[in-house]
Amino acid sequence: MATAVEPSSAPTTPGQPLSLPIASLLGAVYVSASLAIIFYLLPVLWAEYVSRALKDNLLDWVCWLPALVAVTGGLLWFGSRIAGDGTPRGMHGGLFLMISAGVTIFFVARAFALNIDGVPGQIISAAIALGLGYLAVRFFTGKAGERWMVLLEEQGWFSTHQYKRSLGVKVRRITILGVLVVGGSGAWSLYTTGLVPDPLTLALPFDVRDVPVTISKIEFKDGVEVPVKQVELPKNTILLMWGAKLAIPALILAVTLWIGFRAVNVPDFAEFLVATEAEMNKVSWSTRKRLAQDTVVVLITTLLMTLFLLIVDLFWGWLLSRQTVGVLPARATNVDKAGQVLEQKW
DSSP, rough: OOOOOOOOOOOOOOOOOOEEEEEEEHHHHHHHHHHHHIIHHHHHIIIIHHHHOOHHHHHHHHHHHHHHHHHHHHHHHHHHHHHSSSOOHHHHHHHHHHHHHHHHHHHHHHHHHHHHHHHHHHHHHHHHHHHHHHHHHHHTSSSHHHHHHHHHHTTTOOOOOEEEEEEEEHHHHHHHHHHHHHHHHHHHHHHHHHOOOHHHHHHHOSSSSSOEEEEEEEEEETTTEEEEEEEEEEEEEEESSSSSHHHHHHHHHHHHHHHHHHTSHHHHHHHHHHHHHHHHHOOOOHHHHHHHHHHHHHHHEEEEHHHHHHHHHHHHHHHHTTTOOSOOOOOOOHHHHHHHHHHHOO
16 A cells, blocks of 8 residues: 655754854965966966967957956856855955965965075975964964954955945045055056066975976967067976066056045944044135135235344344354354365365
8 A cells, every 4th residue: 555755844954054264264265266267377378279379469358358357257256156145254354364364374484495595494484384374273263363354344345335425425535536646656656667577477495397498478460479578487486477567556556446445434434534524514614815815914924024033133143243242253254264274174
């Protein structure tokens, strides 16, 4: 006899959400891999296969920009799909802090390994890397690390949300402009002075190849490959980026713009800017005619005070240098000065 069995109506138990350090670590790995794809792997594959197939510089740029935008957008979309809606609070801040910590540990250990030759340098750099890594793990798994990660995210550094966007608009725009002037001048100086090497290379404390190699940047003229720049890579050096002279200043400018935009939306600083504009609106500004009159009065007063002080100084200098008073020594004539010079020479 057949019996019908109803499916269980008990709710399924959802999986346990990831902890903040684990979620931040996975996010940092994904972001690092995405940056490596965008800034290294994609340009290398494009130059090796697509550029050689197109054989036209203008067509190459026309196709490269949409491809770069498409790959970047695809990585952002895929990352958001993986993260989902159940990401723990503070994950974006933890992601940023973990990437920063990883980069810092790498360059500190690299500096020791490059400046101390031989096996001792490698041992010291490895010990330093392990020690800093242990401190980083203790920090991110402790209460202090969680507080930092949550605080960074709550301040809105990784969000496009605008705090009280209709208040303090003028002061906010001026503040953003000031930040852009500082960052833009730095980016312009890097571009014009040539401090950024092109291509950008990185020396490692170990050999990545058996012999040095020479690489060339290829352009096309009438469908023929023409090497426009060559650089020799030692055995311990890798190529990071062509066109770094333009890419690095552009990246600095973009980061500066984002920092300026987010800084004026941090709640505490935004409240200060809003209060500043409210106080500025209470100021009674002078009319153009009154401003011109006050300026003339100030300039005439300054001129009169200058003439008065000059006359007083000359008078007291003349009076106190008289032989009858004898407070100040008499002023030496040109003949006396010449005699003193001759005596000093002899």
